[in-house]
Amino acid sequence: xxxxxxxxxxxxxxxxxxxxxxxxxxxxxxxxxxxxxxxxxxxxxxxxxxxxxxxxxxxxxxxxxxxxxxxxxxxxxxxxxxxxxxxxxxxxxxxxxxxxxxxxxxxxxxxxxxxxxxxxxxxxxxxxxxxxxxxxxxxxxxxxxxxxxxxxxxxxxxxxxxxxxxxxxxxxxxxxxxxxxxxxxxxxxxxxxxxxxxxxxxxxxxxxxxxxxxxxxxxxxxxxxxxxxxxxxxxxxxxxxxxxxxxxxxxxxxxxxxxxxxxxxxxxxxxxxxxxxxxxxxxxxxxxxxxxxxxxxxxxxxxxxxxxxxxxxxxxxxxxxxxxxxxxxxxxxxxxxxxxxxxxxxxxxxxxxxxxxxxxxxxxxxxxxxxxxxxxxxxxxxxxxxxxxxxxxxxxxxxxxxxxxxxxxxxxxxx
Numbered sequence: 001x002x003x004x005x006x007x008x009x010x011x012x013x014x015x016x017x018x019x020x021x022x023x024x025x026x027x028x029x030x031x032x033x034x035x036x037x038x039x040x041x042x043x044x045x046x047x048x049x050x051x052x053x054x055x056x057x058x059x060x061x062x063x064x065x066x067x068x069x070x071x072x073x074x075x076x077x078x079x080x081x082x083x084x085x086x087x088x089x090x091x092x093x094x095x096x097x098x099x100x101x102x103x104x105x106x107x108x109x110x111x112x113x114x115x116x117x118x119x120x121x122x123x124x125x126x127x128x129x130x131x132x133x134x135x136x137x138x139x140x141x142x143x144x145x146x147x148x149x150x151x152x153x154x155x156x157x158x159x160x161x162x163x164x165x166x167x168x169x170x171x172x173x174x175x176x177x178x179x180x181x182x183x184x185x186x187x188x189x190x191x192x193x194x195x196x197x198x199x200x201x202x203x204x205x206x207x208x209x210x211x212x213x214x215x216x217x218x219x220x221x222x223x224x225x226x227x228x229x230x231x232x233x234x235x236x237x238x239x240x241x242x243x244x245x246x247x248x249x250x251x252x253x254x255x256x257x258x259x260x261x262x263x264x265x266x267x268x269x270x271x272x273x274x275x276x277x278x279x280x281x282x283x284x285x286x287x288x289x290x291x292x293x294x295x296x297x298x299x300x301x302x303x304x305x306x307x308x309x310x311x312x313x314x315x316x317x318x319x320x321x322x323x324x325x326x327x328x329x330x331x332x333x334x335x336x337x338x339x340x341x342x343x344x345x346x347x348x349x350x351x352x353x354x355x356x357x358x359x360x361x362x363x364x365x366x367x368x369x370x371x372x373x374x375x376x377x378x379x380x381x382x383x384x385x386x387x388x389x390x391x392x393x394x395x396x397x398x399x400x401x402x403x404x405x406x407x408x409x410x411x412x413x414x415x
Contacts, residue, residue, distance in 0.1 A: 020135040020195045021144055024128045025151035027087065030186050031128070032155025032266075033162070034098055034179045035121055038063065038114060039242050040163035040259045041172040043249050048172075051107065053250075057367020059107060060242040061360045063114035068356025070122020075349035079342060083127040088190040094120030095183025102176040122356070125152075126332075126349040131194070133336035133344065139281055142333030146277030149329035153266035153273070153321075156241070160263030164256040211350060213343055221397065222338055223347075226331070228393035230355030232386040233293070233328050236300070239362030239383055240265060240320065247376060252308045261314050265321035272326020277333065285334050285394060289327050293391035296323025297384040304380030324387060358386070 042056045070090070078086040097117040104110050129145050136144035159179070166174040214223045244265065249258035272292060279288050299319035306312035332348055339347030362383075369379050 017135040019193070021132055021147065023190070023193045024132045024135070024148050027091065027124070027186060027190060028128055028148050028151035029155035029158070030091070030179075030182050031094075031121055031124055032152035033159040034094060034117070034155075034183060035063075035067070035152075036156040036159050036241055037098075037163065037175055037179050038110075039245055040160055040262075041167055041175050042242075043246050043255055043258070044167055044172050045110075046246075049107065052371065053373075054367035054369075054371030055107065056242075056246075057364050057371070059111045059114055060238070060363035060367070062111050063118045064238055064356050064359040064363065066115040066118020067122040067125075068118075068353045068360065070119040070124075071126055071349045071356055072122075072353030074119060074123030075126035075352075076346045077123075078127045078130070079345045082196065083131050083345070084190070084194040084196055087124050087127050087131075087194060088187055090120040090123035091183055091190060092120075092187045094124075095180050095187065097180075098176050098183060099180030102173040102180070122352070126345055126352050129332040129336065129348050130345045133333065134341070135195075138337070141336050142280045142330055143277040145333035145336055146273040146280075146329045149325075149332065150270040150273050153269040153325055153329065157263040157266035157270075160245075160259045160266075164259045168256070211346065214339070214347055214350060219338070223351075225393050225397035226335055226338070226351050227354040229327075229331055229390045230351045231358035232390040232393065233324060233331065233358075234352075234355035235358030235362040236296070236383060236386040236390075237324050237328055238359035239366045240300070240324070242363040243366045243370070244317065246370075247379070248313065251376065253310070257310070261310065261317060264314050264318045266325060268318035268321025268323075269325020269329060271318075272322035273329035276326055276330050280330050280333065285330070286398060287395075289330060289334075290391040290394040292323040292327050293387045293394065294323075296320050296327070297387035297391070299323065300387060301381055301384040304377040327390070362386070 038056075038060070042060075045051070046055060074090065075086065094117045097113055097120065101110065101113045101117070104113060129148060132144045132148040133141045159175075162178055163172075163175045166178065213219075241262075244262040245258050248262055249255055253261065276288055276292060296319070299316050299322075302316040303313060303320065306316055332352075335348050335351050336344060366379060366383070369382070
């Protein structure tokens with residue numbers, strides 16, 4: 001059932017691994033679109049429904065709460081049942097729910113639909129990350145997972161383009177219809193194209209949910225540090241992703257331009273991941289990831305000082321994405337290296353779940369600040385603090401480069 005990958009495998013095997021990674025990247029693109037789509041259309045919905053500033057804060061947080069619970073309780077089921085069916089089933093569920101979101105006409109219904117949609121989104125993403133790691137040799141796992149999350153970021157960026165093209169001509173509902181339809185088309189592709197991974201065999205001594213295993217003496221420090229990094233990093237990522245289009249639009253840019261320029265955060269993240277992923281694989285996460293979080297903190301603070309300058313705002317958003325999104329794309333690779341195969345989905349799922357707690361708090365706090373008319377400069381100064389905390393957590397973790405590179409990972413079987 002278990003086999004390790006190395007660079008001496010034949011070309012056919014290598015091709016199968018790249019095909020597995022390619023399918024995961026496409027799935028991550030669709031999930032990235034569906035996760036981010038509400039932020040791009042929220043300014044238009046607020047205008048049509050006559051909502052007060054910050055009214056979408058609870059709805060953003062509800063979506064992220066669903067993501068957190070999906071990461072923590074749906075995703076780990078794959079360690080028992082295999083990853084393919086959890087990924088395909090989660091994608092089917094959130095595709096149907098996103099289509100249903102196009103028919104709502106009040107904020108309360110939007111709140112609950114986004115919460116339930118988040119459960120499906122959270123169930124799929126950690127398993128896509130785990131499968132990406134398992135498709136690559138041990139010394140390339142961070143790069144493979146970074147590539148996967150580049151797909152997620154690219155899907156989020158394409159969402160900004162699709163929203164800019166569709167929403168003014170066909171209404172905000174068309175943006176949800178597009179995402180839901182793409183998700184449902186993807187389901188049969190996942191069923192037939194994803195590799196089969198054998199679930200871990202249960203033993204008499206095995207705990208039903210082996211969360212305590214994440215805190216064994218040799219794992220405790222790294223688990224705590226990774227949870228801090230995920231919490232702070234995702235807090236920053238989602239408060240920016242949720243509110244950037246609204247804040248940029250409020251500063252005087254058009255709805256279409258604010259949507260597109262906010263999407264530059266994802267382009268910065270893709271660039272950061274492609275640059276930092278191979279470096280982390282070769283030299284470890286220290287000092288590249290803490291330095292990138294420091295760059296993100298400075299760039300986020302700078303967004304509040306750029307005023308209505310399109311160029312300066314775009315550069316600051318790109319650099320913020322390079323650090324925040326780029327690091328997040330590498331974090332799951334670091335976690336995938338650290339946790340052994342039978343704990344990988346659980347380890348990544350709980351780290352993402354803890355991170356989702358931060359992602360819930362961030363958008364909610366910014367929504368409160370907007371509702372109380374706090375100055376934009378103060379909001380962005382506040383938003384720089386989580387990136388600083390993430391940098392400090394990685395510095396505390398130190399130079400634990402190899403983590404668990406000796407762990408075997410399950411062979412991928414194609415049907």
